[in-house]
Amino acid sequence: MKVAILGTGSWATGLARVLNDNGHQVMLYGINPDEIDDINIRHCNYKYFKDVQLEETIVATSSLEMTIKDAHYILITIPTQFVRETLQKIKPLLKEKVTIINAAKGFDMNTNMRMSDTIRSVLTEDEINPVVSLIGPSHAEEVVERILTAVCSVSLDETTAKDVQKLFSNHYFRVYTSNDEIGAEYGAAYKNVIAVASGVIAGLGYGDNTRAALITRGLHEMSLYGMIKGAKQETYFGLTGIGDLVVTCSSVHSRNFQAGYEIGQSHRALDFMTHNTKTCEGVRTCKVIHDDVMSHDYGIETPIVDAVYEVLYKNASPQEVVASLMNRDLKSEQL
Numbered sequence: 001m002k003v004a005i006l007g008t009g010s011w012a013t014g015l016a017r018v019l020n021d022n023g024h025q026v027m028l029y030g031i032n033p034d035e036i037d038d039i040n041i042r043h044c045n046y047k048y049f050k051d052v053q054l055e056e057t058i059v060a061t062s063s064l065e066m067t068i069k070d071a072h073y074i075l076i077t078i079p080t081q082f083v084r085e086t087l088q089k090i091k092p093l094l095k096e097k098v099t100i101i102n103a104a105k106g107f108d109m110n111t112n113m114r115m116s117d118t119i120r121s122v123l124t125e126d127e128i129n130p131v132v133s134l135i136g137p138s139h140a141e142e143v144v145e146r147i148l149t150a151v152c153s154v155s156l157d158e159t160t161a162k163d164v165q166k167l168f169s170n171h172y173f174r175v176y177t178s179n180d181e182i183g184a185e186y187g188a189a190y191k192n193v194i195a196v197a198s199g200v201i202a203g204l205g206y207g208d209n210t211r212a213a214l215i216t217r218g219l220h221e222m223s224l225y226g227m228i229k230g231a232k233q234e235t236y237f238g239l240t241g242i243g244d245l246v247v248t249c250s251s252v253h254s255r256n257f258q259a260g261y262e263i264g265q266s267h268r269a270l271d272f273m274t275h276n277t278k279t280c281e282g283v284r285t286c287k288v289i290h291d292d293v294m295s296h297d298y299g300i301e302t303p304i305v306d307a308v309y310e311v312l313y314k315n316a317s318p319q320e321v322v323a324s325l326m327n328r329d330l331k332s333e334q335l
């Protein structure tokens with residue numbers, strides 16, 4: 001099978017190695033000449049993985065046409081803000097029906113749609129098979145080292161979910177199937193905001209108790225929001241829910257955690273917000289969810305998203321925001 005992989009960043013490279021290990025042909029499409037040269041000439045991707053030597057069968061190109069040609073699958077591993085424009089470029093290049101596998105976590109830049117809806121809004125049923133999202137607790141830095149990982153192949157169509165499950169599964173990468181597209185995609189986006197909060201509390205010097213409380217209340221908050229959108233509650237107890245939330249809130253590999261940590265340490269977000277160039281999906285996702293909840297009468301509270309919003313977009317002091325979270329009216333855990 002040929003898999004066209006969009007992007008030459010960390011997740012593109014990590015998943016390229018899984019697919020290459022499984023005997024598939026992989027070709028990465030990139031816009032960064034240094035990353036493309038690194039992969040093709042030096043067989044590494046030094047910017048993301050300092051010590052990893054890649055196989056020579058993993059190749060990259062700046063030609064979208066060459067990447068897409070004869071591909072059975074197209075894997076989306078670029079930040080969500082670039083997904084729609086890239087799909088629009090792909091549309092006229094499609095000759096046969098392909099399966100689009102989304103691995104990006106967040107919302108479309110123009111419409112705030114989740115990713116599978118974004119894909120279906122650009123590409124029609126005549127052009128693509130049912131969409132699949134590959135989501136779960138999976139940092140590229142570990143996957144590229146073949147560290148045991150489990151994720152979900154999520155699709156409304158069971159046959160396609162199973163097909164993608166088989167495509168990726170091997171002895172170190174175990175893929176389950178799920179049909180809760182809404183729950184998985186809203187969960188994957190939401191957990192990035194909680195991960196920013198987790199970094200902030202670590203940066204402020206709080207401990208394990210604080211993080212456990214944040215993850216638990218974060219799960220509560222993200223599942224309430226997901227269910228408003230049509231998610232199944234049980235999805236939040238699985239890999240695309242608690243699994244992805246725990247790994248992102250606890251790992252030094254997480255760019256969302258790192259962002260929060262930097263903000264917590266520096267006591268303000270302004271510097272980070274004006275200078276950050278790393279992929280950090282939680283920043284925009286926070287605003288999308290905050291604005292959505294503010295403009296609707298959903299009947300739910302999203303205190304952690306609101307707190308992160310205050311820190312990121314109002315340059316509020318993280319210390320003061322944490323204090324006001326702790327000083328809210330006391331209530332039942334179920335609320």
Ligand SMILES: NC(=O)C1=CN([C@@H]2O[C@H](COP(=O)(O)OP(=O)(O)OC[C@H]3O[C@@H](n4cnc5c(N)ncnc54)[C@H](O)[C@@H]3O)[C@@H](O)[C@H]2O)C=CC1
Nearest residue numbers: 007008009010011032077078079080082104105139140279
């Ligand atoms: N890195 C990870 O461990 C994981 C990342 N993800 C998700 O994958 C998505 C991509 O993230 P990363 O690979 O981590 O980011 P990254 O920052 O490591 O790499 C981003 C890549 O996208 C490329 N790119 C940007 N705009 C492009 C365009 N218009 N066309 C083609 N390539 C373009 C960049 O040149 C770079 O190679 C994000 O939505 C992230 O949340 C999901 C699971 C794990």
Ligand SMILES: O=C(CO)COP(=O)(O)O
Nearest residue numbers: 136137138139254255256
């Ligand atoms: O989604 C991820 C792990 O599952 C990656 O998280 P970061 O984008 O915070 O690095």
